[in-house]
Amino acid sequence: MPIGNRLASEQFFRARNGGRGRHAENRDRAATFPRSRPGFFRTGLLDAKNVKYADSTIADYAAEGTAEAMWSGYDGAQPNDPGKLGEALVELARMAAPPRVFAAGSDAIAAIVPVLEGRLAEMKAHEALSRFSGGVS
Numbered sequence: 664m665p666i667g668n669r670l671a672s673e674q675f676f677r678a679r680n681g682g683r684g685r686h687a688e689n690r691d692r693a694a695t696f697p698r699s700r701p702g703f704f705r706t707g708l709l710d711a712k713n714v715k716y717a718d719s720t721i722a723d724y725a726a727e728g729t730a731e732a733m734w735s736g737y738d739g740a741q742p743n744d745p746g747k748l749g750e751a752l753v754e755l756a757r758m759a760a761p762p763r764v765f766a767a768g769s770d771a772i773a774a775i776v777p778v779l780e781g782r783l784a785e786m787k788a789h790e791a792l793s794r795f796s797g798g799v800s
Contacts, residue, residue: 697755697761697762697763697764697765698763698764698765699752699764699765699767700764700765700766700767700771700775701748701767701768701771702742702743702766702767702768702769702770702771702772702774703737703741703742703743703768703770704741704743704744704745704748704767704768705739705740705741705743705744705745706741706745709734709735709737709738709739710738710739711735711738714734716729716730716731716734717730742768742769742770743767743768743769743770748767748768751765751767
C-alpha cells in the first residue's frame, strides 16, 4: 500500500475510534495496564557518581549552558516521590478497570491536563465543520 494510502487509512481509523490508533482493535487481547506518563521522580540517577556528562556541547543549545550545569541541580530535588509512585502502580495493578493513561506525579498532571483541555476546546470550536465534513449537521 503506498504511504499516502497508509496515512489516510490510519487517519480514518483514528477518526472512527475516538483518536486511538490501530492498537485499539487489539485491546481485548492486550494487557490492561495503563500507559504511564511519568513526571520527574527523585532518584539517584543524577548523583555525580551515577552520571557522566559529555564534554562537548551543541551550538544550538550553548546558551543554555552545559548539560551538567542544567541537570545537576535537579539531583534529589525532583518533585515526585518514587515510593508513592510504587504504591500508585500497585493500586493500578489491582484495579479491575484501570485508566488507559496514567499521569504519574503532580508535574505530569500540570503538563498534560492543559494540553488535553486545549485539544478538546479546539475540537469543540470546530465541531460544526467536522460534522459538516461527515455529512451530518
